[in-house]
Amino acid sequence: MNTVETKLNTLIAAYNKLVKGIDDEAAMSHDRAYGGIIRAGKGELVESMATHLVQIAWEDVLHQSRARMEINKKKMPIGINDKYIERISDPRVKEYVNKHRAELIYKFGTDVQVFVDGRLVLPIECKAYSENAMLKRILFDAELMKEAVGTDTYYLVQLESQLGGDYSALNDVTFGSPATHALLSHVDVNLKIITLLQGERKVDRPIHKAEYYKELKMSELQKAVTLFANDLKKYAR
Secondary structure (H helix, E strand, O other): OOHHHHHHHHHHHHHHHHHHHHHHHHHHHHOOOOHHHHHHHHHHHHHHHHHHHHHHHHHHHOOOHHEEEEOOOOOEEOOHHHHHHHHOOOHHHHHHHHHOOOOOOOOEOOOOOEEOOOEEEEEEEEEEEEEEHHHHHHHHHHHHHHHHHOOOOOEEEEEEEEEOOOOOOOOOOOOOOOHHHHHHHOOOOEEEEEEEOOOOOOOOOOOOOOOOOOOOOHHHHHHHHHHHHHHHHHHOO
């Protein structure tokens, strides 16, 4: 077994421990709502897995120094768009916005932000599952990120899919779903969707219940590592 497979097996073991044990942990807690623990546990799991998959791609596939890579959640500032000012009808508001535009900042970020040599190269959104209403917000964030730092590629890593179509089939080629394609067609961003578990997400079949548990397969982690490596190889040296 090579280094990549060894590390991926560790991720699978962590997934199994959390998903199979999360229901008991939630039931035993008296401090937080049951659903909150479930959501927080899965969310942290996906972020941790995405982080490790990127590191494996960078260090073990591309053989690059970890010192060149930083992964964080720092907020990015986004300022006022000139076209917005042009369409403000009230001259007093327009004057105010022009005068204070340096202060009119919105700070935002993604779940996992991958920097190489101080430059943001991979913004990654992490979800336990996604459906198309969520995707609309993700795409808007992707557009903001592109405007702020010029990143064309944006990732969505999800355990399960509720996007429809064949996103949950885990085939070699994904043809997507009608609604998702319609949304994607209205943004100038290359959104790459990684789904790790097979089978469409069902509200009444949560994977932390033993009878609905889904296996995390080595093959899907390997595909994710390959995708990340392909996007990161341009920064290798």
